[in-house]
Amino acid sequence: MNNKEFISKLSQRCKFTPADTASMTEGLVTIITDSLKEGDQINVSGFGGFEAKMRRERISVNPKTGQRMLVPPKIVPSFRPSAKIKDKLKETE
Amino acid sequence: MDAKLNQSDLSAQLARMCEMSVTKADTFTKAFFDVIIEGLESDGIVKINGLGTFKMVDVASRSSVNVNTGEKFEIKGHKKITFLPADSLKEKVNAPFAMFEPVEVDDDYVDEPDSSDEEQTDIAADTTVQAVAAENIQPADTAAQAVAEENTQPADTAAQAVAEEDTQPSDTAAQAVAEENTQPADTAAQAVAEENTQPSKGNSKTNKHRYIWLTLLIIIAAGILCWPVFTDKETPQPAETKIAVAEKIETAPADTTVVADTLCAVDAVEESLPFVLVEELAQTKLSAISIKDTVHYTVSGIMAVHRVGLDETLVKISLSYYNDKRLWPYIVQHNRLKNFNQLEIGMEIEIPRLVPHK
Known part of the structure; x- marks a missing residue:
């Protein structure tokens, strides 16, 4: 499953437009990156x-x-x- | 720093970033991680740009031992989730250490944190100085002998005496430490002086054997006289002088062949031989120290090219290549190092291959 497939599947599930989903995914990734950069741990x-x-x-x-x-x-x-x-x-x- | 974030923290941040309600963002993040799991279940691999790749990896079954009972059992093969971070994520996280780059390590650099090593090298340096001194004395001795022999024997032995002198590592004399040099020079001069007085007294054929006899005795006497001077200085001395005496024996039979025409001369030399042998026996007792040091080597080709590293000395290099710290003069000689007390880091030195000289 590559990035494209991942976003299309995610958009179906959340009922967002694929463009919105892509931007939100990007946002989430930057949040994860920034907190890792700060030395924070993320637990899901x-x-x-x-x-x-x-x-x-x-x-x-x-x-x-x-x-x-x-x-x-x-x-x-x-x-x-x-x-x-x-x-x-x-x-x- | 060092905070622990959970999913709701992520959702809150995402809501702020994208200007949407927290509940909406929360459903999105939940869906985000759920879809990753689903993707792993269906495809075994999920790639997200900017974050990285999640992958299912097979782990082969392997045998193991129960620590408590010592029983062998097999761990079954299973699947494992791995995460390979994307380059952009790696770069951003590693930003504080970004300026570092892999550095080549010098081949011969070895961590030597112990102080005992320094002591060792000091001792090594001492012994090598002794070795050099000994080597210097040796050629001088044989030179004296050669001169003595020349004085008594017909002129044609001169060539032979010189040839024999050549077999000695006399070239190390070039590296002579001034202090050590004075000693052999003195003895050599003394020997020559004594020898010169003898032939001047008379050259008559009938007395010739007596002179040979006498000169040999004087050489031995000179050797005995010089003995304490050498011995109280360094311990390896006996070994060296023993060689000198051995050399003397070698020269003696060689001479007999040359002077074979005069029978009396032969007798004289042969008579002197047991004398020398007795002396040699006495000296071998003193010189129970390793005879390996006194083996002479000839250079045959280059074994390696060595780049001088930090805190390296010729002694250390010699020890690492020859397993003998006393052989460094060969390296000096081979590389024609003028100032061998100062090696420069990064200097390239050829390590000669040494073959024991027979």
């Missing part, structure tokens, strides 16, 4: 949580050339699914 019950995680610097080795690289520290957005969604998806198997 029944779905999961978004969080920005700090990764420390490390040394990686290119196995082909043996060249070692110092990878700098970074902040990575991460998602952790809730137990509820896990169970739900397990049932569908």
Whole structure:
């Protein structure tokens, strides 16, 4: 399911126009992005949580050339699914 | 910062942003996450621009052990939800660290936080200085012998004596530390002086064997005289002088072949041999220190090209390539380093391949 399909399905469900749905989706995404940027956690019950995680610097080795690289520290957005969604998806198997 | 937002917080923010009622925004956010779940159920993948991709991933079944009972059991394969953040999201979240870039790490850089390492290198430096000193003394000794032999033997031995001298690592003499240099120079001068007085007394053929006999004795005497001077200075000395004596034995038989025409001379040299051997035996007891150090190497090709890193010394480089911190003079010699006390970071040094000299 790509972005287009996602928006069309969402618009059907909420009975909004696709254009409205697209702009609202964009708004929601910017809200999530901004709060992650601030270091906030987002928890959506029944779905999961978004969080920005700090990764420390490390040394990686290119196995082909043996060249070692110092990878700098970074902040990575991460998602952790809730137990509820896990169970739900397990049932569908 | 570090606040915890839930779905209603998101809806409130969205309502403010899009200027709509909170209830409307709330139904939208609920629908938003529900549709993601539905999409995962139906397609296994949901892509949202600006946020990222949610994906179902198969996890293979694997065997594991029950920690309490030690029983083996199998964890069944299942599906897992993964989230791959979009590039724009990653960039915005990582903004505080955006200025960092991966850096190449120098191949030979090793973290050495312990202070004991510094001590080690100090000791290493000491021993190498000793080694160099010893090497310097050795050629000087043999040079003295060569001179002595030349004085007593016919002229044709000169070439041989020089050849033998060449086999010594005499080239290291170029790196001589001034302090160490004075010692062998003195002894060499002394030896030469003593030798020179002998032949001047008389050259008659009948007494020739006596002179050979005498000069050899004087060499030994000079060696014994110089002995305390060497020994109280450094411990590895005995090993070096032992080599010098061994060298002497080597030169002695070589000489006998040259002077074979005069039988008496042969006798004299042969008689002196046991003497030297006895002396050598006495010295080997003193020189139980590793004989490996005294092996001479010849350079055959280049083993590696080394780029000098931070806090590296020739001793450390030698230790890492040869497993012996005393072999650094070969690196100096091979690279013709003029100022080997000051290595520059980033300098490229060729590491010669050393083959034990026979």
